[in-house]
Amino acid sequence: MQVPAQFEYERATSVAHAVDLLVKYNGAGRVIAGGHSLIPMMKLRLARPEVLIDINEVGELAGIVRDGDELRIGALVRHNELLDSAEAAQLFPILVDAERVIADPIVRNRGTVGGSLCQADPSEDLSAAFSALRADAVIQGPQIRRTVPIRDFFVGPYETVVGPDELLVELRVPVRPGSGSAFVKVSRRAGDWAVGAVGAAVWLAGDVITEIGIGLSALGAQNFVAVEAEDFLRGRVVSAEAFAEAGRIAAEHCDPPVDQRGPADYKRHLAATLVARSLTLASHRAGREV
Amino acid sequence: MDITVTVNGRQYRRTIEPRVLLAYFLRDELGLTGTHLGCDTSNCGACVVWLDGLPVKSCTVLAAMADGKQVRTVESLARNGQLDPVQQAFIDCHGAQCGFCTPGMLMTARWLLDRDPDPSEERIREAISGQLCRCTGYENIVRAIRRAAELSNTADDDGSSAALAGEQRDEVAS
């Protein structure tokens, strides 16, 4: 079996220590948490960091807490912790839907929320889910701690705004009334990456959609979001027709990659189908049937 | 680098390269060959062991990450010559064929039953869904875990690993 190339290993004990180490290694250091994306790539020698900075012992990064009108999810929260969180389940079922279909139960014991987002895989389910929720990412650098909307977090495939000397600290998800959310995914098999997945969050006033978030994973949506479909729905009354039209718009504006999971026409069709389905379920959870 | 890992209640101090995977540490350094490797991409689960009480895929964990931590492998399941109920159930139900996935399956099964002593078939299938078996079509593994639940629930002894931490010895084997 494969083994990684050589590297140096540092174990960070705090956020400040981790950032110090990133500064010290000046771009050569790479943060590792669960390691379930990075270590396989290192074994296959598709990634060769010179230094690994292990943040698994950084307690500040752990935990899920309700803080006023935000849910704060630490970057080091393991997938299974989020999946098992009653608070998250109650506020944002989209996260539970997504976590239930991310990898497998053993990987979810180890893989982290922050790691998944920082990996910025175009097929990452959580990227779509947090984008739908319009979460904010909190990033610690040597000087400042900054907050970036998750929709501005992803620069491109496998690229984020987190600088070489910065660390993702937590996600902050706004808690607002009248919300419902859901995540639906089609994969070839349990544990596989999505062929296509869609997360939807709706905020309703009566029947009217006051705010909306639609996140797409693996479907070639810019920054994981279907902005045009959101614009179409905002201010409308929930209806099957409106959701179908939103799906059509989302499908039209995404640019799905062609790979062994499927051809573009299928994935585009999937975008339309899953947008409508996720919206219907989200709306149902917000108390409105369509 | 130097690491100290407590494996199956026994503390080991070793000097290793940072790139040594936990699975290889167990196999090569400690001779615990019950932990197997079946893929390089954390898909097969033949390498599942417990790290601080949670099952992990040890081919995707650095041994360095286990420094100062507790690891539990299949070799710890039988105690004082007495098989763990999951082991006995795998025998009773023909849950093993070639035996390669078996240790990882057993470790997940033990964890599941510690958390949920009476899991449904669906829960069991979900729990082992990150572990591949090419021999059993999963049927008898699922049945074995159900049977282990029944064995555990009828036995006086809880059959679980709760006692293990207390049994830790500070003996340094090297």
Added chain:
Amino acid sequence: MTADGNGSAFGSRIRKEDARFVRGLGKFVDDVVLPGMLHGAMLRSPMAHARIVSVDVSAALAHPRVKTVITGEMLAERGMAWMPTLSYDQQAVLATDKVRFQGQEVAFVVAEDRYAARDALELIDVEYEPLPAVVDAHQALAPDAPVIRDDRPGQQDNHIFDWESGDAQRVAEVFAEADVVVEQDMLYPRVHPAPLETCGIVADMDPVSGRLTVWSTAQAPHAHRSLYAQLTGIPEHRIRVIANDIGGGFGNKVGVYPGYVCAIVASMITQQPVKWIEDRAENLMSTAFARDYHMRGEIAARSDGTILGLRVRVLADHGAFNATAQPSRYPAGFFGVFTGSYDLQAAHCSVTGVYTNKAPGGVAYSCSFRVTEAVYLVERMVDLLACELDMDPAELRMRNLIRPEQFPYDTATGWRYDSGDYPRALAKLLDMAGYHDLRAEQAAKRERGELMGIGLSFFTEAVGAGPRKHLDMYGFGMADGAELRVHPSGTAVLRVSCMSQGQGHETTFAQLVANELGIGVDEVDVVQGDTDHTPFGVGTYGSRSIAVSGAAAVTVARKVREQARLIAAAMLEADPEDLEWGDGRWYVRGVEGAGHTLAEIARAAHADIDLPDGVDGQLAASTVYNPPNLTFPFGAYLCVVDVDPDTGQVTVRRFVAVDDCGVRINPMIVDGQIHRGLADGIGMALMEHIAFDADGNHLGGSFMDYLLPTALECPSWELGETVTPSPHHPVGAKGIGEAATVGSPAAVVNAVMDALRPCGVRHADMPLTPAAVWRAIQGRALRSDLAIR
């Protein structure tokens, strides 16, 4: 239950193997650690087809922990750059002239540890001159196709063989009389057995004794020894091949791979033991794949549903070297049984094998020498015919199944099926499944626009090769030895040539012997997988262990029992002819309850009684069993699926399987074998396949890309059985290792096609992934052998 044994040792019981497996104490090849052991790593071609301009290993050799680097050139100097394949082709051990598939072996690094070996691979500099690759099998024989095998004298194209079976003329006649003819192209895609343990070896050449000891993942240890002897020049008696526990084989571990040869050569050069263990990518990309049969079937019938004939044309993609592991006179394996379970008048198939720039193999993955392809073909064709005639597929099958009174049945392509009661098995299946209720449910769902499918498959397996007269592996007739010794205390040790990879031989074979000798199953130990300690035989694959080695075990046990009769007669001062065997004793006819047990007789055999003529003292015998015919297990399967028409997702809701494998020695193990094969059917039908892009890049080189079913895709299997003993096997057993893999994929595909019938879909190729199903509904089916575009 049996002719002679009383059957008391048969039945489900605890496997002897499990005591070590549940403790993590199995002994797999990677668990072998020897003093001074070195580690090998293989450098492989990144390209599918390229000329090798140069191989520079100097930087790798300069690595402080590297011991040696073996190149094709070095092997050529020893006459070992090429090795023979089981199909009488040659395969490069390490490439010297060209690379012919992505992942082909180019150089072998030997270092002090696995880390240095792997690191040093990156220090080897190979210059390649890329050549166009042959990826699409249908283009392999095009006049302008690049010639892959220019190493073969006189080879001007990519053609390997043409093989046919049946009577083409007769088929033409029955087709002319038919009311309806249905034809269909279908691909059984390239798949991979992917045992959970990859292949590996530890080779230890003792420079003093000249003895080579090899621990390896070998389903056929004796055949490996013979090939190593031929290749290395080490005399056969100085080579010992040991396969301890094997973590699944499924045909993947039948052949000899270049890595094995390199490890042996490395041990010869370094005079130290050398371990080489494949990684998963190497396993999936370079070792024996399976199937890759591009088939066109035509079926002819009367309008009442009577099937008249079947015609098949196959294009077989064998990859870059013809290394299929099958009886050498059968280049298409046992594909000739493609008439399946039906009584039809005429059949003909023709198979053309071609080279492509892909890994070699083809016969693996529990295929029973390509009975999988044959069953899939005929079962799809029968369903298509049912569709065309608008007949119920169960009814159509029932109408055409071979009737019990027709056995032994001679098929239109020359096979003699030994025994069967096919209608009984099908009726039992339909009853267990609640077939009519399922059809009613389906009709109601169709009214609501929901897609539910019910798929049937009825298969006849062909297992237990030989006889040796017709069937050989690389010149070795397919007969297997067995040796049995009874110790003075009456316990016994059986030595067999076959090799378990999880099938539980240690238990089942002990049951066979215990049953014949009237001793406890725990009183029989089974030795396998060590060429120094077992008789010659061609190994375990093609479901042949029980059919051949099992028969050998029974035969040798009966020989020993006859020896015991003579000794017992001496002990009882009776005529041997007056003795009867019963309840574990030889006794004088009429005085049941008296007489002597095997333990008593064994003790006497070693003691001082006067032995009769014909007995040497001690109880021991050996035999070689040459089966008179194959055995033909069969079964009827039914699968129920639900399909989401918008996403194309298939959910297997139920799978019901009625198997008849003759007498069941250990029903628990038999069920376990069936479970596995049913999961294979889910895997192949719904997700497993290896495609290649236009450059010949392998698109399934990890378990992220080559998907295997998990516990969540598998339903709880519902099993039923009928028992029709084989008339020629000594206990009536037929073998079960591959039956379910053979029978199940067609049931799943038939179920999905049945679900899609309202959408006008007639056929779509495996794997029926969500995308493939949706595309089929759109009328634009995907090709599963090529990259999706």
